[in-house]
Amino acid sequence: MNIICFVKRVPSTTTNVVVADNKLDPSGVEFVLNPYDEYAVEEALQLKEKAGDGNVTVITLGTADSQKELRTTLAMGADAAVLLTNDDAPSADAATTARALAAAMEGREFDLLLFGKQAVDRDQHGVGPGVATRLGIPCITEVVKLEITDGKVVAEREVEGGVETIEASLPCAITCTKGLNEPRFASLKGIMQAKRKPLDVIEVELGSPAVEVISMDMPPARPEGRIVGQGAAAVPELIRALREEAKVL
Numbered sequence: 001m002n003i004i005c006f007v008k009r010v011p012s013t014t015t016n017v018v019v020a021d022n023k024l025d026p027s028g029v030e031f032v033l034n035p036y037d038e039y040a041v042e043e044a045l046q047l048k049e050k051a052g053d054g055n056v057t058v059i060t061l062g063t064a065d066s067q068k069e070l071r072t073t074l075a076m077g078a079d080a081a082v083l084l085t086n087d088d089a090p091s092a093d094a095a096t097t098a099r100a101l102a103a104a105m106e107g108r109e110f111d112l113l114l115f116g117k118q119a120v121d122r123d124q125h126g127v128g129p130g131v132a133t134r135l136g137i138p139c140i141t142e143v144v145k146l147e148i149t150d151g152k153v154v155a156e157r158e159v160e161g162g163v164e165t166i167e168a169s170l171p172c173a174i175t176c177t178k179g180l181n182e183p184r185f186a187s188l189k190g191i192m193q194a195k196r197k198p199l200d201v202i203e204v205e206l207g208s209p210a211v212e213v214i215s216m217d218m219p220p221a222r223p224e225g226r227i228v229g230q231g232a233a234a235v236p237e238l239i240r241a242l243r244e245e246a247k248v249l
Helices: 034-050 064-076 094-104 125-134 188-194 229-246
Strands: 004-008 010-011 018-020 023-025 029-035 055-064 079-085 110-114 141-151 150-157 162-169 172-176 199-203
Touching: 004 034, 004 064, 004 125, 018 199, 023 064, 029 064, 034 055, 034 064, 034 110, 034 141, 034 172, 055 064, 055 094, 064 079, 064 188, 064 199, 079 094, 110 125, 110 199, 110 229, 125 172, 141 162, 150 172
Parallel strands: 004 055, 004 110, 055 079, 079 199, 110 172, 141 172
Antiparallel strands: 010 029, 018 023, 141 150, 150 162
């Protein structure tokens, strides 16, 4: 089975970020592999191990710095990696990213495409479905269980109050979410082997953006809390504040 995973370099969710000129200021920011993409890479590796053969290729659209995250996936066990490089990639919207990734798939053979359900920096959840639409293949989103047998994909996704089971034929695209698996850590042996695995760097054009960011600002600081009193005597004032000030009652 030929599996291709798509990943992204994102700021760590624990990093304090600064916005400047309507974009993230990268100075002092810790960047990591997008957490949801880790589930996609792990699922690809498990499917390959279960089948006993196959190939796992990891692709990202980013700057030259994204090689670090690609090396991480190679250390986890991926066979090869491809960096589609463009200096404007970090600010690309989901539609522009999907267009570039789909174009890069021209001439590549694959059975399964795996994505994280979304990137934690922009939370747009549009790249996986966007690539699948451009390639004309089915896409199942937010998958928590995946089985592949005889060219058929059976996937489960959580819905309100239950679980939805979907069947599709290969080739197919899947977006992965928490609960699908537990991503592995790269071993020392894997880190050493990653240095010898192929990592191709290809310059790409992004074209005109599909979405224009008008403004980007940090959320306003939360007002300090207020103690309205103590014990039962504070209840009337609390109710008044919730009704007249917070307007939640």
